[in-house]
Amino acid sequence: MNTTVVAVKPEAKIKKVISGIRNLPTPPIVFEQIQKVLNDPNTSVGDVANILSEDPAMSVKILKLTNSAFYGLQREIDSVKHAVMIIGLEAVRNLVLSASVLNMFKANDGNKEYHEVFWRHSLSAAFAARLMAKRFRGGEIFNPDPAFSTGLIHDIGKMIICCFLIPEHTKIVELMQKNPDWPEFQAEDAVLGFNHALLGKELAIHWKLPVRMADAIGYHHHPAEPNDSEDFAYLICLCDFLAHAGSIAEDDAKAARYQIPPAVFEFFKLDAPEINAVKGQLMEEYMKAETFLKIAGLN
Ligand SMILES: [Fe+2]
Ligand SMILES: [Fe+2]
Numbered sequence: 001m002n003t004t005v006v007a008v009k010p011e012a013k014i015k016k017v018i019s020g021i022r023n024l025p026t027p028p029i030v031f032e033q034i035q036k037v038l039n040d041p042n043t044s045v046g047d048v049a050n051i052l053s054e055d056p057a058m059s060v061k062i063l064k065l066t067n068s069a070f071y072g073l074q075r076e077i078d079s080v081k082h083a084v085m086i087i088g089l090e091a092v093r094n095l096v097l098s099a100s101v102l103n104m105f106k107a108n109d110g111n112k113e114y115h116e117v118f119w120r121h122s123l124s125a126a127f128a129a130r131l132m133a134k135r136f137r138g139g140e141i142f143n144p145d146p147a148f149s150t151g152l153i154h155d156i157g158k159m160i161i162c163c164f165l166i167p168e169h170t171k172i173v174e175l176m177q178k179n180p181d182w183p184e185f186q187a188e189d190a191v192l193g194f195n196h197a198l199l200g201k202e203l204a205i206h207w208k209l210p211v212r213m214a215d216a217i218g219y220h221h222h223p224a225e226p227n228d229s230e231d232f233a234y235l236i237c238l239c240d241f242l243a244h245a246g247s248i249a250e251d252d253a254k255a256a257r258y259q260i261p262p263a264v265f266e267f268f269k270l271d272a273p274e275i276n277a278v279k280g281q282l283m284e285e286y287m288k289a290e291t292f293l294k295i296a297g298l299n
Contacts, residue, residue, distance in 0.1 A: 010194035014202045021164045025104035027207055030055040031096045035208060038093055048089055049081035052096075061099050062092060064295045069288050094145040097209070098126070098152050099296040105159045114162055118155065123293065124243035125236070126151035127285040131278065132239060136268070142235055150213045151243075154220050154236050156203060157196030161188065168192055185221050197221050224263060234267045242275075242282060 018024065033051045037043045052059045059080045066083040067076060077083045084092050107115035129151030133142035161169050168191050175187040185195035201218025215229035216236040223233035244258035260275065 008193075010198055011202065013192075014194050014199050017165070017199070018160075018202055018206055021160070024164075024206075027097060027100045027104075028055065028058070030058050031093075031100055032208075034093050034096055038089055043089065045081060045084045045089070048092055049079075049084050052080050052084070052092070058096060058099065061296055062095055065095055065099075065292070068291050068295060070292050070295075088145075090143060091145040094149040095296070098149045101149075101153055101156065102293070102297040105163055111162055118158060118162075119293070120289075121243055122152050122155060123289045124282075124286060125154055125239045127289060128239035128242040128282055129236060131281060131285050132235060132242075135278070136235075141231065146210065146213060147232075147235065150216050150232070150236055151239050153200065153204070153213075154217050154240060155196055155200065156217070157199030157201075158184070160199055160203060161192070161196060165192070183221070195221070223267075231267075234264060237261075238264050238268065242278070245279070 030051060033054075034048060037047050037051065052062060063077065063080055063083050065071065066073065066087055071087065073086065077086055087095075102119070105115070126148045129147040130144045133144040133147035136142060161172065171191045172184070172187045175190060176182055176184065179187065185197060188195040197218055197220055201214045204214035204217050212229040212232050215227045216232040219225055219227045219229075219233035220236040220240055223230060223237045227233055238260065241258050241260045241264070245260075265271065
C-alpha cells in the first residue's frame with residue numbers, strides 16, 4: 001500500500017493556533033474604525049478626529065505624543081483635530097496601533113522580566129526603523145510612521161508564544177539554554193514547527209494590518225525569501241540587528257553576537273562607517289523611548 005504523508009504547512013498550523021486562542025488580543029475598536037475610513041480616499045481630517053473623540057484616553061495619548069519630543073514640533077498643538085492635521089492620517093493610524101499593542105499583552109509575575117526585555121528591544125527596533133526610514137534617500141522610499149509601528153510589533157509572535165503557548169515557551173527557553181548559539185527562531189521552529197516571525201505575520205493578517213507590514217514581520221529574519229515587500233523586510237531585519245547591537249536593553253556580550261549580515265549591507269549599499277554614524281544618532285533617538293512609553297503605554 002502506498003501511503004502519502006502530506007506535510008502540514010506552517011501557515012495552516014499557525015492559523016489553527018490563532019483561532020484556538022481564547023481572548024486573543026485585538027486592537028481596540030478605534031483602530032478598526034480608523035483603518036476602515038482610511039481605505040476611503042474621501043476621508044477627511046475631521047472624520048478621523050471624530051472617531052478619536054469617541055475614545056478620550058486614546059485622544060489624550062495622540063495629543064500628548066504630538067506635543068512630546070517624539071515629534072519635536074515647535075508649536076503647541078491644542079486639539080486632536082489639529083494634531084491629526086499636523087502629523088497626518090497615516091501617522092495617526094500608526095500611533096493608535098503602537099499605543100494599542102503596548103497595552104494588549106499583560107505581564108504576570110512569571111514573565112515580567114521577559115516582557116521588560118521584549119518591549120525594550122521592540123521600542124529600540126521601532127526607533128531604529130523610524131530613523132532609517134527617514135535616512136534612506138531623504139525618506140523617499142519608506143514612510144517613517146508605518147516603519148515605526150512595524151518595528152514595534154516585528155516580534156509580536158514572541159508575545160503570543162510567551163503568553164498563550166506557555167508549555168511550548170518553557171521548552172523553547174530550555175532549548176536555547178542548551179544551545180546558546182541558536183537564534184530564538186531556530187528553537188521555536190524545533191518546538192513548534194513554525195517561528196515567531198511567521199506567527200506575527202499571520203497575526204497581522206488577522207488584525208487586517210497592511211500587507212507590507214505583515215510581510216516585513218513575517219520575513220524579518222529571512223528577508224531574501226520570496227515576498228512582495230522585500231525592501232521593507234530588509235529594513236526591519238536591519239533595524240532588528242541595530243536594536244540588538246546598540247540596544248537600550250541588552251548586555252555587551254549579547255550585543256556582540258549580533259552582526260549585521262553582509263546581504264543587508266549589500267541590499268542597502270551601506271558600509272560599516274555609515275552604520276557607526278547611525279548608531280550615534282540612534283542613542284539620541286532612544287532617549288525619546290522613555291517618553292513614548294510613558295505616554296503611549298498608559299492604561
Ligand atoms: Fe524576530
Ligand atoms: Fe527582534
